Amino acid sequence: MVTLEAWLEADALQEGLGVPELAQRSHAIMARSPELLRDLEGVTDFPDVHAPDMRRFTAYWRINPIAAWTSGPGKRFFALEGDRFVSRIPCPPGGEKALSSMVRELVDYRLAMYRARQTENVAGVSFSAKVLRNTQGNPILKLPTQKGRGEIPRDETSVRLPDGTLWLFRFMKEYCIVARPVGSHKNELPDLLRRWFGIAAGEAATNFRVRFFRSPGGSLWVEPDEPQAEALRGHLVAFPTLRAAAGSRRDPIALAPEGEQVRLPTKARGEGWFAVRATGDSMHGGKEPIRDGDWLVMRFARSASREAIEGKIALVEVPDSHLGAAYLIKRLVQEDKRWILRAENPAHASIHATAGAVPIATLVEVVKPESLGPEVGAIIEDPKLAASFGLSEPPRTGRIDGHLFLLLEEKGRLLAPDRIRFPGIEPRPGETAFVLTRTGGSEPWRYAGVARFLEDDGSWACTGIDFHTFRVLGEGREASRTLPRSIEERARRLVEDLLRKKGAGAIVEREGKRFRIVGPAKRGGLRIDGGPGGFEERTVSITDIGWVVSALSEVNEEPRLLQEELVHRLRYLEGTPKGSTRYIDTGWALLLVKEAFAAKD
Template identity: 20%
Template sequence: MGKTWLAAFDVQQFNAKKVLFVAHREEILLQAERTFKSLLPMLVSGHFNASSKVLDADVVFASIQTLGKQKYLNEVKPDYFDYVIVDEFHHAGASSYQALLNHFTPKFLLGLTATPERTDQADILSLCDNNLVYEKNIVDGIELGILVPFRYQGINDETVDYRDLPWRNGKFDPKTLEFKFATQKRAKHIFGHWQSYKQQRTLAFCVSKAHADFMATWFTTQGINAVSVHSDSQVKRGEALSLLAMGKIEVIFSVDLFNEGTDLPSIDTILILRPTESKILFLQQLGRGLRTSPDTNKTYVSVIDFIGNHISFLNRPMALLQTSDAKKTLKELDAPKLHPDCVINIAPQLIDFWRQLKLDYTKADEQYRLLRDNLEHRPTATEFFRSDYAWNKMTKQFGSWFELVLSQEQDESENKQIANLAPYLTFLSQGIEKVSMSKCFKAILLEAFIELDGLNQPPTIEAVCVKSWHIFKRYPKLWVQDVKADLQTIDANSPKWKTYWLNNPITFLCKQDKADPQPWFVVKSGQLQANIEINSADISLLSMAIRELTELLLARYSERQKSKNLAINNEKDNVVSFAKTANTKDTVQLNFYPDLKIACGHFKTGTDDNHELLKLNNTYSKLDPTIYFIAPASGNSMNGGKNPIHDGDLLLLERVTAINAGSITGKIMAIEIQDDAGDNQYLLRKVSKLPNGQYQLNAQNLDYAPMIANESMVTFARLKQVLDAVDFV
């Protein structure tokens, strides 16, 4: 969708003098260089790779495999480049990328990735301080005419019983797959469906070199010009693409050579013959055919995917529908919400199979395992948080994040070391994960503490203050939002900053909460120290755990700021879904949610799972059914004043959106909150604003005391009136 062009335009806008463009494949670098030269022909470019070590160019296109080595990084000053671009940024968690990111200190770092799946982004967003500046998904690309629509056929891979295949750590055993896939029976099954849905030029994804060779040979025997392309094949990728573009071959069977970073506009058919546990990889494979092609004038890409009887294949529709919840995905498959020119057809027996698994989606450990299988690694706390599973449900079931992790990872050999966190679980839970934060200060402070290797060598207060200032400046939005205006212009070494930072997060981090057996951090001899006994062998592991939870704190805080208080919470998506209904000039049909009880007492649990249509008379004919709805009152707190609301009254409510929000002061509002179990609760109150800027929620029955609104509360609807029998048809 033009992310390299976006980068080039921003380099031009930034007026950068020294630019570094990093990627992991030479083809990506050459393609990027062509883009930059088209827009910025005056800039001199150079390459830093195994055969060339140019650094004195305006724009350096560098291979991460070369520049990521410490010996080369040591030869370049950290501030040598004022603008650094890292392409395919979803690889940035790898050690080579980490070394490069930790070394350079550009004025601006831009990460680019073409994998828009929210959960998979969670960890890499932490590397960019949760600063997502621009995003477009596949549907956006299709609507903009940058991408072509897709027609997806999910074919039952009936020749293989995936339930019998070895499954470990989110993957099938590759040798077993190769044996099961390279058969005449499966090839014949694939060939028949390919003939039904193919267009002119096909790219097929295989599980191994032997599998690709087998499929190319089999198709050739059927009279189809096909080749296999992999690291050992006779036909190389460039040659194969040229032959395909010219129409001299019809199918390329590939292994891991066309997943990402390659423009293949002429391809109009994608054939997926292998399990793809990661949604990232699946979207990359789909994306190879989505680019528009003026030369071939293709109108859509045909995707022929062979899906097995295993839960892991559910990631396909989850990726297509951009959902992170398996239960929601199965529900949406009944009527997928797509671009009108896109199609998803999945064999009914596959959908039936997924539904019959009866997975308990309310359990955190089930969500954890699904997420681990999808990501192909242990989920981080931020990735779990981004998966949309209610965090308070998880803590109610397991107590804390690392208690959940330990329950799931003790038998996993590559994560066995995690068990050494057991003695520190209380510290991690109470001292880090559940630390109270009205601003982001404590999270910034903890990040500084870990970056200074605080568990190994307690840093001085001066060092902590300076490091915190530099880290804070990496979060420009939070800096402007949380730091006092008169302090935003001082530098890191200012005594005023030290006083401010010492009196705020450092002092409060070192206080003992009532529920804690001790303060978790202390200042001794002018140094900030963790107030626990730590085995020296566990320092690295515990530092990793603190960093992971600190990233979680910042991610949660950033999300919370989108709905900071009752006055601005109108922009948050509501849990209640509003179905469209048809109106006539004489009547209006509105959705009635009998179980969505709007409490006129204390908060009461409700749900929008059930709804029916109620007809109102023609005086309501101008109401928009996507905004207005009906729900019952429950309780007696609003049973008072001039217009009492009684238990059981039907309430006409107007959904609050960013467009129609208006003022809430003096209005009776329906408010949404989640309880400790993660269930939604609803309350009806009249809102008033106090002199200190807080919002107060008032009952009309004086037996009920006022409540002060907090940041967990969301205004989701405004009361228009109490309905009477005469209002209905």
């Protein structure tokens, strides 16, 4: 493996590499790694393994690893051509980069496994490293002082991340500034630290740390130091409705009857701060759209004048003839010397701010629920659940630290591939829920993402359920998510427009296919056939057409960019086999939608 690493470092895939240079590069690699260099100890030709006679070392290297790669019975991946070590791996033109990457991954993995075996007898070693910034502004790791170093590795060492993936960390005298996944050339340590601690990772005012520790089998692991990761989140008073927030006391520490504590990753601290959920989509627009369910971190501004908060998004009390007062989140602006409560979503009308409109608080920060958990699909062991969501205790079904969790592990909860029913949970306005699934009692949890409550049918919508989970916990063989009603209506209008423009009996030729529009289907959709002498009549359902329409938003409403793979990714659960999809009708639906847009033009 050292020989191949030297060969890769020299970028010698096509031209090969002379044996003297190959041996020299191989020794340099071993010299950087004490556990590899240790293999040379005891070889009589090298009394000083750090500075051997390179002529003797080249001879030793030729009769050892080079001979093993190039001679002996059977087909060989490498050969010697004169004094050059060359590849015999079949590689089609243009595939050199891919082949090099694949060999690199194998070499990294084998060397990492070898290094791990060398340390199997080292027990219980652990140390903490502080996150700092280098001169380029990137986060790096400051290793402990000599007194606290213990058994800290040297040079490149295999380390496992909390999700089990294998990385290579390069430990220097005082710092670790390079780390990369096995098989990657790129230094991804800055990205890893920002993923764990956010954009503030390494800033002077922070004290983020990571912990390295060995498992009982000797493998080295790394994780965010839990006390510091927990410090990312602070407690704020949260109110279940805008009315409760507007009617609360000024002091958020002395909770109003309807207030509670919520843990959020925000710097907001002290008097006058609180959090509330956004409801509706009136502010879903502009440069920083606010979605239904987003956390809004706000600060009371009852004594502020309109001029002081002009242009800001605010919680405003407005007179209401039925309720006495209503509470809105809007941007307060002046237009033609009139005060306006402006919606960011152009589909919603702005409101004239009468003299009775009173600003209550201003928006400081928006926290997306999706940002508070791991990636959808993450596999989480029970001991890691609390840390994965920044909680003070492991989640269970119900509210923990102001956040709602739904834990699925038995049949009966999944009504459809993306619909969950929990009769005992009363959702609050705009409230979202984190969904965790488990298909066996001893298995780890799988994070399925954020769910939103649907008033119409009393269920929670969650798009992150995978195919395997639905097969175990759901009912039936359906693998398609539920088409939103608004998209279905848009698909019906599109079909009506197509029939009006083209008419029944129209022959369509598009993308190498020819078909005839027979007419509308009973339950929506279109009936088509191959025309005279062509294929028999078939129905392309309104659902098939609707999922193609749904994919339009992913391609900026440009039908020419629509693809079957995109439609299936939106429609079907992760892991759904092709045999469980309507891939034939999806193809016809794509052609119909494209033809409808062409007819419209």
